[in-house]
Amino acid sequence: MADLSLVGRCGLYCGACGIYRAYRDGGDYLKEVAESFDCSPQLVRCEGCQELTPECWGHNCKIVNCLRGKGFSFCHECSDLKSCPKHSKLHEGYEELGVDIKGNLERIKAGDAEGWVMEQESKWRCKSCGKPISCHMEECHQCGAKLDIIPK
Ligand SMILES: [Zn+2]
Secondary structure, X not given: OOOHHHEOOOOOEHHHOHHHHHHHHOHHHHHHHHHHOOOOHHHOOOOOHHHOOOOOHHHHOHHHHHHHHXXXXXXXXXXXXXXXXXXXXXXXXXXXXXXXXXXXXXHHHOOOHHHHHHHHHHHOEOOOOOOEOOOOOOEOOOOOOEOOOOOO
16 A cells, blocks of 8 residues: 655655654664754654644645645645745755655656555665665665665
């Protein structure tokens, strides 16, 4: 079953987000992420972009706030998307990590969110242990394997 709560409004797959993985997987990785943001581990939590609660990391996301203000669910609904500095900046940052949020939005827009999520679920996995990983990791937080090949 595809977990549609992980369909990011900006085109990001939430399952490969560092915050989401830290919250779901816990352990040392959660401690590491909390330390990197200099916050308490209790604050590192997110249910995914489609299931945001006020306690979620993504609740005050700039993109989510912008969409809320415009009454849209996804960035592809916005006629300003092509010239949006917020989305372009996000896209460039994630592109370096092997994530194409513009391409992802096209898939979501085309009505294939479910197929896309299932692809993402198998793509963002450690080749050694098979567990889910984040696009921000250089090493698998579960088995320690080097993640030197960015999945495409
Ligand atoms: Zn692994």
